[in-house]
Amino acid sequence: MQVRDERGVSMMVEYLILMGILAVFVAVASLTLDDTLKRSQVSKVVENQFSDVASQISAQIVDIAALYPSNGFLKARVYMPSAIGDIKYTVGFDEIEGKRYVFISSDRGEYKKYLSLGAFASLKFENMSGITYSLKDKHEITFSSAVEIPPKAVLKIRPSAVIAGSNVTIDVSESYSPAHWTWVVKHCDDSELVSGDMNTDIKEIKIYESDIRACCRILSAESAVCTFTLIVEDSRGYVATDTEELLIAKKKDVEPELYVKKYIVPDKIQVGQPFELHIRLVGRGFVVEETRKNLSVVTVIDKSGSMHAGSLSEAHSERTKFGEFSYSLNPAVITVNFSVNKNKPVYIVVYTTDSMPFWSSSQTENLPSGISPDDAFTLYINGSEAPKNTNRSANRAPTYDGIKFECSNGRLTQTNGICYERTPQNDETWSLEAVVANPESLQVNILVFERPSSSSYNYRLIFNRSFQYTPNFVIHNFKFDPGYTSDNIYEFVYVYIPQQYAGKINAWIYNAASGRFSFCRDYTNPSGKICFVQQVPAGQNIPIYIVPSKSDASSVQGSLWMEKLDAAKIAAIKFIRESLNETDYKGLVEFSTCAHTYEVNSSPYLKKLTTDSNVVVNNIRNIVASGWTNYLEAFEHAKAVLTENETIINGTKPLVVFLSDGMPTCRQGDYFYDYYTCGNTRYRCNATVCNPDDCGSQVIPKANELKNTKIGNESIDICTIGFGERSYYNETILRAISGRHTPGG
Structure with missing residues (x-):
């Protein structure tokens, strides 16, 4: 009887079946792996392309920022590809943790990039609108801003001297407000003389002996000079004032006076807005005759040395005021938080590698000896200003990104910035604030290092962040009128900012004679900051940059002076x-x-x-x-x-x-x-x-x-x-x- 080996046949069949299954698995696995690798490469390429397109779009928007109107409307077209590869996308604005960004997002949401708004960092979202899809024909971004224009008050009283019982004309016609406004003229004792609205801006009234009040400046038993105040209030609740003097006499034989009235229109201006300086020479007295006689006038001008100042030291005393300014300030403050550990010294560095020409003696005039860009930086820890007293030699200083952060009296020696070290007494979170008093935008970097102990200089970086810092500052513009001086050149302008404001700002004034800015220095007599430039051309706007240096700088006031002659x-x-x-x-x-x-x-x-x-x-x-x-x-x-x-x-x-x-x-x-x-x-x-x-x-x-x-x-x-x-x-x-x-x- 012949016996068949069925087990051998079975093993062969099993082997063939197994090999077939394995071949199919390898083929499927190969296809899957190939698809995965391809998609990974495509994803990386697309992600890079999204970054490139986002940078290009962000750059266009930042360029538009240079044209952003302080008062008006701007619409600009943004150019962008219809797709990145075959992926459609959306561009718009977003806000994350209080910071504003422009974003680019794929239509399915798998790719999204954020870029800082840079020059738009200080703008509010209510001023901006615009979100666009890549397949649209046109891509536009719009900006709008409305600046409230304050009212203007100008009071004129004609004639400037009056016999009691006679009429005077109250003229407020040069006053203005964009909204409906009313006005009232009050005595120096705050009692009302006359009132009206924008439609009745000139009125004739009678002046009586009783209008000579106790608050008037008494010249004699027969006459006095009284100050009247015009108050203009508009429907928005804004108020402006002006004053004018009137000589009131009981009879005509009162000595004449001549005085200069100087006022600025408007009294408060927006950044970069020009203003008008008005100087009115007003005579007060009485012409007894019925008609005006011709005059024979000799103008006698003091040209002695005390009417001139050839230097700043002379200008401290030999000067006369021609204007004032007042602004609100809102400092740009960088704020970050980080954790620290008890008894482990913390070394903080705030710095920039950007150039700072306003703090460089090669590009800015009148910088004091020993001052440097480091003095632009102010650091606060938990709300208190950090003293500039930290020292760190090169062999004990940390290094980052190729920079050795050695420090002398709180000032970095290899780059522009400041340092500060302190040892925490507890495990806690610190709040850090930084202000940079520089009129131009900078990239500001903040590094926080920790040491194991006071005896060890093995630094560990525990915080690292960079910011595009855009300062909030004001520009006060003024100009001298042409036609009054030789070659239309004024001897000097002297700007005084009292110490109560000067200690919280830095300031620069443009020197048209050299084409460079001049640093405004601190002085003790008078106490405050003084900007001083000579040979000022008439008819040219002269800007004064006022930049907050402290986080609590809320306002600034100052006065402008010129040569007496x-x-x-x-x-x-x-x-x-x-x-x-x-x-x-x-x-x-x-x-x-x-x-x-x-x-x-x-x-x-x-x-x-x-x-x-x-x-x-x-x-x-x-x-x-x-x-x-x-x-x-x-x-x-x-x-x-x-x-x-x-x-x-x-x-x-x-x-x-x-x-x-x-x-x-x-x-x-x-x-x-x-x-x-x-x-x-x-x-x-x-x-x-x-x-x-x-x-x-x-x-x-x-x-x-x-x-x-x-x-x-x-x-x-x-x-x-x-x-x-x-x-x-x-x-x-x-x-x-x-x-x-x-x-x-």
Whole structure:
């Protein structure tokens, strides 16, 4: 009987079946692995392409930021591919943990990239709109911003002097608000004089003796100067004010006055917005005659050395104010939190590798010795400012990204920034804040290192983050008017920021003469920051950058000052241009140690007076300061101008407009040493010779002599205008000099 080996056949079949299954598995596994590898490579490529496209779109948006309007609307087109590979996507804005980003996201959500808004970091989302799908024909982003324009108040009272019982015109027509506004004019005691709205901006009212209130400045038993305040309030609740003085007299024989009113329009401006400086020369007095007579006016300008400042040290005292500014501040503050461990020293570094030209002496003027870009950084730990007292030598300093963070007195030595080390007393979370007082954006890096103990310098990096820091700062622009100075150049501008604000900001002013910015330094007298540049061109906007240096800087105020002689030129030229008629006679005397009279007329019969305003104005522009201050000579020359040919000017009203700082320095006498000769008269001149009364015993009688001189039937009146910081000029003597002839005087 033959036996069949069935087990052998079975093993062969099993083997073939197993090999078949294995072959199918290998084939399937190969296909799956191949697909996985391909998809992994495609995913990596697509992810890189998403990053590239996101960077390109973000760059376009950041470029648009340069055109972002502070007050207005902007729409811009963004260019982007319709797909990345075959993947469609969406672009828009998002906010994560309080930070704003532009995002790019695939339509299925598997790819999403975020990029910082950079220049848009300080903008609010309500100012921005725009989300777009890649298949759209056009991609647009829109920005809108509306700045509230404050109201403006301008009060004019005509005439500027009134007899009680007469009418005056209250003119508020130059006031303005974009919204509906009302106005009220109040006495100095806060009682209402007159009111109206935007549709009734000029009113005529009667002034009574009872309008002379206790708060008025009493000139005599018969007259007083009262200050009235205009209050403009609009429907938004915004308020603006202005003041004006009115001389109220009970009878007509009141001495005339001439004063300068200076105001800024608007009184508060937006960043970069120009403003107008108004200087009005206003006369107060009474013309008894029914009609105005022609005038014969001699402008007498003090050109002594005290009217000029050739350096900052001189400008501290020899200057006059022409404007003020006030702004709110909102510092840009970097804030981060990190955990620290008890008794393990923490070494903090805040730095940038970007250039900082505003802190570089090679690109910025007037930087103090020893100052560096490190001084732009301020660090706070848990709300308290970190002192700059940490030192770390190179062999004990940590290194990161190729930079050795050695430190001297809190300042990094190999890059721009600061360092600070402190040992925690507990396991806790620290809050770190940083402010960088720099007008340009920077990449700011924050590193936090930890050491095992105070004796070990094996550093461990526990925190690392970078920020695109965009500062919030203000720019105050101003410009001098052309047409008043030689070659349209003003001697200097002096900006003073009091210490209560100066300690929390840094400031720079543009020097048009050099084309560079000048650093505003700290001073003790006066206490605060001072910006100072010379040779300032007229008609050109001069920006002042004011950048917060402390996290609690909330506001800043300051004042702008100019040379006294330049201010005197403006006042004199404006008076001639705006207050005198073409038929009025004009003459010019300048004085310092001695006086000089300009010949302004080609006529042999009247050389010192002319009806041609341009001749006098051109000479005023070119006056140059030097010498002592001789009031006595000035009055003699003014008298000589008006008495040169009394026949020709007979019937006109003679007037001397005297512009000075009220500080005479020359006394007449028969001196045998240390004297100056003007003509045949000897004077002794120095800084103390006129103390303590500024030569009042000689100057006032000489002024009275001039006022008692008659041209025909008319006595000569004197109007004085003082220039300078109030503590540096003698208002008393200027008031004593001014006025008109009094019978028996």
